[in-house]
């Protein structure tokens with residue numbers, strides 16, 4: 039297995055000032071005995087609510103943090119012991135932080151990485167050309183990073199993480215704050231990267247659509263523990279999750295009635311919110327509403343990860 043995580047935990051010692059000269063010591067178990075493996079070429083989603091332990095796991099996988107217990111291997115390497123050797127084989131993108139030099143033109147950051155990672159010239163050129171083409175960076179190479187839009191910067195960061203041909207890419211919220219078009223570009227690129235190069239991808243996100251469009255497998259962590267590892271469809275079932283069809287009618291009307299296909303969860307003037315099972319296509323429901331009601335506009339909202347996980351727990355509690 040390419041990534042092996044066996045009973046790994048991470049405990050932080052936190053000191054908190056509770057008064058004049060008084061301090062309280064507390065331990066936070068950020069990751070609590072988790073185990074999983076990822077095969078080469080897999081694309082796996084790693085999700086969970088805020089503070090669940092996702093970033094801590096990724097930091098242990100890159101060697102930035104040393105586990106408090108358990109065993110961890112990436113490409114046969116113990117990350118915290120051989121962080122530099124591992125760095126040549128992995129790429130990391132943190133959506134909320136850039137690895138690029140803020141005041142330099144984008145291309146200068148790439149040149150610095152070329153030297154830092156001692157990437158052979160032909161590989162560097164080939165990878166750069168490919169990223170520039172697929173991530174549409176052509177017109178941006180001479181622009182200082184601080185002048186790039188969030189979506190442009192994100193694409194710049196992804197290219198930076200790939201110049202040295204990593205075998206595995208860790209992405210932490212790669213689509214956060216991006217508009218629909220930028221998100222689509224990033225997702226398409228990741229799909230191609232995985233398909234063509236067989237790059238293993240571990241993706242942390244709050245956007246269920248990232249997972250839906252990219253990952254056949256998803257792992258859910260909560261309070262440091264792995265609570266689900268399997269197909270996304272199974273997660274929907276476990277969480278009984280729903281999508282919401284938002285419809286704007288010509289005028290205010292009583293709640294829409296479409297039998298068991300959906301139920302109205304909210305009405306606000308001419309706008310109504312209909313919940314329907316996430317695993318089902320919206321097409322039939324839309325056709326039915328359009329045929330029977332004076333429809334002006336509509337949109338479909340995806341369930342967010344917090345909602346799916348919350349429902350998963352609710353189902354478990356009542357089971």
Ligand SMILES: Nc1ncnc2c1ncn2[C@@H]1O[C@H](COP(=O)(O)OP(=O)(O)OP(=O)(O)O)[C@@H](O)[C@H]1O
Nearest residue numbers: 050052066068086087088089090091092093094095
């Ligand atoms: N360096 C640290 N020192 C003390 N506690 C920490 C440290 N890093 C993380 N924690 C704590 O560990 C827990 C897990 O944090 P982590 O950042 O891994 O969560 P996350 O799942 O990535 O959350 P988010 O989605 O908000 O980024 C949290 O309770 C956090 O406060």
